[in-house]
Amino acid sequence: MKFKHAILIIAAACVAVPAMAQFAKPxxxxxxxxxxLxxxxxxxxxxxxxxxxxVPFDAKAAADNAAVVEVMSKLHWAAFTEGTDKGETxxxxxxxKDAAKFKEAGDKLQAEATKLSAAAKTGNLDNLKTAFAATGGTCKGCHDNFRKD
Amino acid sequence: MKFKHAILIIAAACVAVPAMAQFAKPxxxxxxxxxxLxxxxxxxxxxxxxxxxxVPFDAKAAADNAAVVEVMSKLHWAAFTEGTDKGETxxxxxxxKDAAKFKEAGDKLQAEATKLSAAAKTGNLDNLKTAFAATGGTCKGCHDNFRKD
Structure with missing residues (x-):
């Protein structure tokens, strides 16, 4: 029974981790x-x-795509779990090593993606251009620092 | 100039396809x-x-995950474009061959995923179980008919 109890505690601990961070294997x-990504x-x-x-500006398409980008921008961060620095990556x-800086990069993308989605909803191409450039900058910044060539 | 004009018409035609259906290559x-997926x-x-x-029921985690499922359930359909029946698939x-039946399967998943997200938001585990089973049924139905083993 003690073993079973321990298993339950471990299971509960796993669930305490954000839902996004549960993977069966690295x-x-x-x-x-x-x-x-x-x-x-x-x-x-x-x-x-x-x-x-x-391609010609299509406000509806821009808004639809930006909404997907906004949702997706939140997902991959939880998958950089310990032990996933090896393999096909x-x-x-x-x-x-610099988790705080990486988190900051992640927060930046999510913030810019949210702004991009809002900008796309305005239906104004100039707003879209500005937000696209800002969001793209966060992609590049993170890739330069945290992704191998 | 005629060639340029033709290119513009082709470009416009491409954009007339839903925004979700634009891929550089198969x-x-x-x-x-x-x-x-x-x-x-x-x-x-x-x-x-x-x-x-x-794992223990966590209403917040269930709702967060179901919201992602709902968004994702809409995406992959546009990627079954002509010419993508070959290769790593x-x-x-x-x-x-039976595009209408495939579309019906797609519509079913999206409808059930929307219900799943709504069920998860109620915070009631029984609601979640029912909606999970219904959604899973649409996954299986489509895989049985349209995916090779």
């Missing part, structure tokens, strides 16, 4: 963050195509 | 749908762990 965490990148790229004039050790 | 569409599956699995009593030809 490979799943890596696959998850790559997946969510890829999906986010696809939608962000569609906004970029409009912001940079490569370009994550730099600095993610874990 | 491989991107396949990677996108696999990615979004994996992310959705991870969050759905966390709800399942609670619904099936493998388990998609069956029936997806394109």
């Amino acid at each position: 490979e799943d965490a890596i696959k998850y963050r790559k997946s969510s 890829f999906v986010m990148g696809q939608h962000f790229g569609r906004i970029g195509a409009m912001a940079q004039g490569r 370009r994550a730099k050790p600095e993610i874990w | 491989e991107d569409a396949i990677k996108y749908r696999k990615s979004s 994996f992310v959705m599956g991870q969050h759905f699995g966390r709800i399942g762990a609670m619904a099936q009593g493998r 388990r998609a069956k030809p029936e997806i394109w």
Whole structure:
């Protein structure tokens, strides 16, 4: 019974971790963050195509894509769990060595993605361009510091 | 000038496709749908762990995960574009042969995922269990008919 009790405590502890941070194995965490970053990148790229004039501006499409970017911008952070610095990943050790700086980078993206979504909803291309550039800057900043080439 | 004009018409035609359906190449569409399905599956699995009593029920975590499932449930459908039945995919030809049935399956998942998110917000475990089972049924139904083993 003591063993069973211990298991329950461990299970409860696992649940105390944010819901977003539960992965069966390290490979799943890596696959998850790559997946969510890829999906986010696809939608962000569609906004970029409009912001940079490569496709005509479509306010509805911009708003739809930005809403997805906003949701996705919150997801991958919880997947940089301990022990996921190895394997099929370009994550730099600095993610874990300088966790505060990494968190700051994560917070920045989420803040800018929220602004991007709000800007897209205005239906104004100049607002979209400004917010796209600011959001893209947070992507680049994080990749420069925390992703291997 | 005529060529430029033709390019503009083609570009405009591309944009007339829903914003969600723009992929640079077929491989991107396949990677996108696999990615979004994996992310959705991870969050759905966390709800399942609670619904099936493998981890204690946490109403906030259930609602957060269900909200992600609801958003993700809308994404992958647009990535089953023509020409993406080949390559690294388990998609069956029936997806394109019986597009109406596939769309129906997609609509069902999205409807159930919306109900799941609403059920999770009630904070009631029985509601969550019912909605989890219904949503899981739509996953299975679509996989049985449209995914290779």
